[in-house]
Amino acid sequence: xxxxxxxxxxxxxxxxxxxxxxxxxxxxxxxxxxxxxxxxxxxxxxxxxxxxxxxxxxxxxxxxxxxxxxxxxxxxxxxxxxxxxxxxxxxxxxxxxxxxxxxxxxxxxxxxxxxxxxxxxxxxxxxxxxxxxxxxxxxxxxxxxxxxxxxxxxxxxxxxxxxxxxxxxxxxxxxxxxxxxxxxxxxxxxxxxxxxxxxxxxxxxxxxxxxxxxxxxxxxxxxxxxxxxxxxxxxxxxxxxxxxxxxxxxxxxxxxxxxxxxxxxxxxx
Amino acid sequence: xxxxxxxxxxxxxxxxxxxxxxxxxxxxxxxxxxxxxxxxxxxxxxxxxxxxxxxxxxxxxxxxxxxxxxxxxxxxxxxxxxxxxxxxxxxxxxxxxxxxxxxxxxxxxxxxxxxxxxxxxxxxxxxxxxxxxxxxxxxxxxxxxxxxxxxxxxxxxxxxxxxxxxxxxxxxxxxxxxxxxxxxxxxxxxxxxxxxxxxxxxxxxxxxxxxxxxxxxxxxxxxxxxxxxxxxxxxxxxxxxxxxxxxxxxxxxxxxxxxxxxxxxxxxxxxxxxxxxxxxxxxxxxxxxxxxxxxxxxxxxxxxxxxxxxxxxxxxxxxxxxxxxxxxxxxxxxxxxxxxxxxxxxxxxxxxxxxxxxxxxxxxxxxxxxxxxxxxxxxxxxxxxxxxxxxxxxxxxxxxxxxxxxxxxxxxxxxxxxxxxxxxxx
Amino acid sequence: xxxxxxxxxxxxxxxxxxxxxxxxxxxxxxxxxxxxxxxxxxxxxxxxxxxxxxxxxxxxxxxxxxxxxxxxxxxxxxxxxxxxxxxxxxxxxxxxxxxxxxxxxxxxxxxxxxxxxxxxxxxxxxxxxxxxxxxxxxxxxxxxxxxxxxxxxxxxxxxxxxxxxxxxxxxxxxxxxxxxxxxxx
Numbered sequence: 001x002x003x004x005x006x007x008x009x010x011x012x013x014x015x016x017x018x019x020x021x022x023x024x025x026x027x028x029x030x031x032x033x034x035x036x037x038x039x040x041x042x043x044x045x046x047x048x049x050x051x052x053x054x055x056x057x058x059x060x061x062x063x064x065x066x067x068x069x070x071x072x073x074x075x076x077x078x079x080x081x082x083x084x085x086x087x088x089x090x091x092x093x094x095x096x097x098x099x100x101x102x103x104x105x106x107x108x109x110x111x112x113x114x115x116x117x118x119x120x121x122x123x124x125x126x127x128x129x130x131x132x133x134x135x136x137x138x139x140x141x142x143x144x145x146x147x148x149x150x151x152x153x154x155x156x157x158x159x160x161x162x163x164x165x166x167x168x169x170x171x172x173x174x175x176x177x178x179x180x181x182x183x184x185x186x187x188x189x190x191x192x193x194x195x196x197x198x199x200x201x202x203x204x205x206x207x208x209x210x211x212x213x214x215x216x217x218x219x220x221x222x223x224x225x226x227x228x229x230x231x232x233x234x235x236x237x238x239x240x241x242x243x244x245x246x247x248x249x250x251x252x253x254x255x256x257x258x259x260x261x262x263x264x265x266x267x268x269x
Numbered sequence: 270x271x272x273x274x275x276x277x278x279x280x281x282x283x284x285x286x287x288x289x290x291x292x293x294x295x296x297x298x299x300x301x302x303x304x305x306x307x308x309x310x311x312x313x314x315x316x317x318x319x320x321x322x323x324x325x326x327x328x329x330x331x332x333x334x335x336x337x338x339x340x341x342x343x344x345x346x347x348x349x350x351x352x353x354x355x356x357x358x359x360x361x362x363x364x365x366x367x368x369x370x371x372x373x374x375x376x377x378x379x380x381x382x383x384x385x386x387x388x389x390x391x392x393x394x395x396x397x398x399x400x401x402x403x404x405x406x407x408x409x410x411x412x413x414x415x416x417x418x419x420x421x422x423x424x425x426x427x428x429x430x431x432x433x434x435x436x437x438x439x440x441x442x443x444x445x446x447x448x449x450x451x452x453x454x455x456x457x458x459x460x461x462x463x464x465x466x467x468x469x470x471x472x473x474x475x476x477x478x479x480x481x482x483x484x485x486x487x488x489x490x491x492x493x494x495x496x497x498x499x500x501x502x503x504x505x506x507x508x509x510x511x512x513x514x515x516x517x518x519x520x521x522x523x524x525x526x527x528x529x530x531x532x533x534x535x536x537x538x539x540x541x542x543x544x545x546x547x548x549x550x551x552x553x554x555x556x557x558x559x560x561x562x563x564x565x566x567x568x569x570x571x572x573x574x575x576x577x578x579x580x581x582x583x584x585x586x587x588x589x590x591x592x593x594x595x596x597x598x599x600x601x602x603x604x605x606x607x608x609x610x611x612x613x614x615x616x617x618x619x620x621x622x623x624x625x626x627x628x629x630x631x632x633x634x635x636x637x638x639x640x641x642x643x644x645x646x647x648x649x650x651x652x653x654x655x656x657x658x659x660x661x662x663x664x665x666x667x668x669x670x671x672x673x674x675x676x677x678x679x680x681x682x683x684x685x686x687x688x689x690x691x692x693x694x695x
Numbered sequence: 696x697x698x699x700x701x702x703x704x705x706x707x708x709x710x711x712x713x714x715x716x717x718x719x720x721x722x723x724x725x726x727x728x729x730x731x732x733x734x735x736x737x738x739x740x741x742x743x744x745x746x747x748x749x750x751x752x753x754x755x756x757x758x759x760x761x762x763x764x765x766x767x768x769x770x771x772x773x774x775x776x777x778x779x780x781x782x783x784x785x786x787x788x789x790x791x792x793x794x795x796x797x798x799x800x801x802x803x804x805x806x807x808x809x810x811x812x813x814x815x816x817x818x819x820x821x822x823x824x825x826x827x828x829x830x831x832x833x834x835x836x837x838x839x840x841x842x843x844x845x846x847x848x849x850x851x852x853x854x855x856x857x858x859x860x861x862x863x864x865x866x867x868x869x870x871x872x873x874x875x876x877x878x879x880x
Binding site: 002003006007009010011013014015016017018019020021022023024025026027028050078083144147148151152153154156191231232233234238239241242243245246249250252253256257259260262263264267268269 | 310311355366507515518519525526529530533534537545546572573574577580582585589592599605640641642644645651652655663682686
Binding site for chain 3: 331335338339353356357358359360361363364515518
């Protein structure tokens, strides 16, 4: 019974598929934006590869770029002030840094919403009270939170870096329907080619205490490195533990293999 | 339940004797995975994957119980609670990445276990029940993995829940009420997240229970082997311990090497970037894909693009996807060849490898966007998948002429060593 | 013959070498398992965000003599009491030999700030919150705090005097930042 019934069921599915093949067009809808869309440029960082480490000076510069530029529109709500201790700041510096921010609070006398100085245990406050306010201030586009941005985009840090440095005039042969509308800016690294964010970085915008270069290129690198850290503060530790585990397991696997060969030595199999 | 020459459990110490009288648990273990279980001597490395699947399940249960101590199943905080685990909980990043990649390792191992069974005919009499229980475990695993993927409440979690529960709305008449009932709402939200968490915690223990039945059913006829010839006498077998415990120990080492490489060096390789964006019910990601272990089935689902007969394309897709798994239940009766191992089935061996290639192609299509040539490839791939199990296998199992087979396992082993004299002396 | 003894010695060596490898493999498995258990146990310790909240600043300017407030530090209640001279005198009068957990009031306050008694509001018996911090609550037989769960009485220096509790109310680590602001932790 199983085989004849199975035969019929199989024929049914195959017939449905044959009709589906015959009725599905073999060509795709043309998508002109494909040819103008570029793959992100590679960004090399100290935290890459199999022997990663944090370039703390670079992360500190990236934090400064975030604070002075990006934080005007983008929140960083998963990162606490205490976390920047990882970037090489002392406890006192972290406290002072936190104090520079006003975080939402409640007036202890009246119960009205108020603000107070930030503490190390507080998280970076966002620039807008809520999503509606964020959209209202940005022509209905929502600036995404940046905490996880290098993990939340295909291409990761390369994408962030390319996007920041990729603003340019649209090519002459760009079809009319792909040209940026009002309030939009052409960037070939963005999936839709045109995004609401204006070029955020300009040369010399941020002055670094250590006198590091502050070209758009350099600042984009620094802030991308910083956002790699915010997305995965345990990255370096993870790879270090990984090496220890791997070496241990290589020895363990070698021993189990020898043990296996020993035990089977007198048994043909 | 076992071969007459199986070693008998004989406790030496008084405490163990006492325990054996009151609660013979050590005896059970001894007879199940100890020296009391005789196993064919000629098993190759493909027989490691059963034990490895058990190891993977234990890893998932242990890491999962720990994660549940920190995770909050509430749509408002679930995403942030996972990030809290990643950032602030002691070793939380390790436990979370291990659980996340442990799921992939579990499926890798189980797929190899299943294809081992397909090649060597492990589903055939007298082991049909072992196979049926295995398919049940596979179904439970898929349900558990899907619900687990929803828990971080990222974009892929949310839209995965939306799409998968959408399957049920394809059922005529009662589909929509069933979907609303499953979700406890009209879109995935708190109610769905909470019940998925509850079931995600429960089902692994159900899986563990069915695994016990799977092993119990296996131990009645005993393990199969690469020749497909049943055990005839004592020299065909070796005791499970120490022979196969040692071999499985080596297998576990290799498994952990791969697992550790994935977890520590490339933990997001098999994941999707969109799941690091918190769920947003108002915006669908440009390209929704399930986890890799669902890609072949997802390709079958999407292959049906035409309303055929009185069934619309959506229902065809859902029916086909479920049928693709359900037909495995009938496999022991679809394949009527008395020969188990494809080593002695020249025709079946060819089609087996075509099936493997077909599943890889389907997987590749399931990962890719719904564009040509992937649509055409998935349609051809799905057609072959059904043809393989429902048409080709029943036919070749009748017309095929098996190769000459050895008389016993031992004869096969000795013949192999006679071909390679250097190996025999080693 | 020499060759015969060589062979037996060789076999014995082989057996010992085999045992050694098996034992080494099993030992490695044990060490590995222990290394994995460590993080699985450690994850239950307070996480980084919990540890980050280990200090609390409180403003004590509004507490009048004879009053107390209840605040919290590390999610535990803290009593801050502004003692009146009579309460300090009462505490000083008690001989140390009468105390279950002998401590002078000076040991429990900061020099020059003897009127500020800052203790955890956690009964040292089984962790209930004692009464007496708020206006009108039962302050027990010794005029300090009274735990209603099992009837422990604390005196004006929050020292245990009667009932099942073994220790005085705990004085947390704290510092005066100024005359009106205290940092606990």
